[in-house]
Amino acid sequence: xSRQTGVRALVINALVAALYIVLAVVPGVFNLASGxxxxxxxxxxxxxxxxxRKYLLGVVVGCVATTPFSRRWVGxxxxxxxxxx
Numbered sequence: 001x002s003r004q005t006g007v008r009a010l011v012i013n014a015l016v017a018a019l020y021i022v023l024a025v026v027p028g029v030f031n032l033a034s035g036x037x038x039x040x041x042x043x044x045x046x047x048x049x050x051x052x053r054k055y056l057l058g059v060v061v062g063c064v065a066t067t068p069f070s071r072r073w074v075g076x077x078x079x080x081x082x083x084x085x
Contacts, residue, residue, distance in 0.1 A: 020062025
């Protein structure tokens with residue numbers, strides 16, 4: 001693999017990650033990605049990996065970078081999740 005090909009793959013993966021973040025955060029601002037009916041446009045990018053494995057890094061980075069913007073954090077303690085004595 002030449003250096004130009006490696007840089008091109010890195011730039012494409014960065015664009016996929018950025019697109020994933022934007023498509024995950026914008027519906028969340030309008031409260032479309034939470035609740036009983038969820039509208040998650042960014043999940044459509046997960047299928048890119050099925051067509052070409054070179055997009056795997058971009059999708060994974062996008063998923064990880066979007067996690068802090070999630071309203072329901074895995075480690076959060078809400079009143080319904082905490083056992084009361």
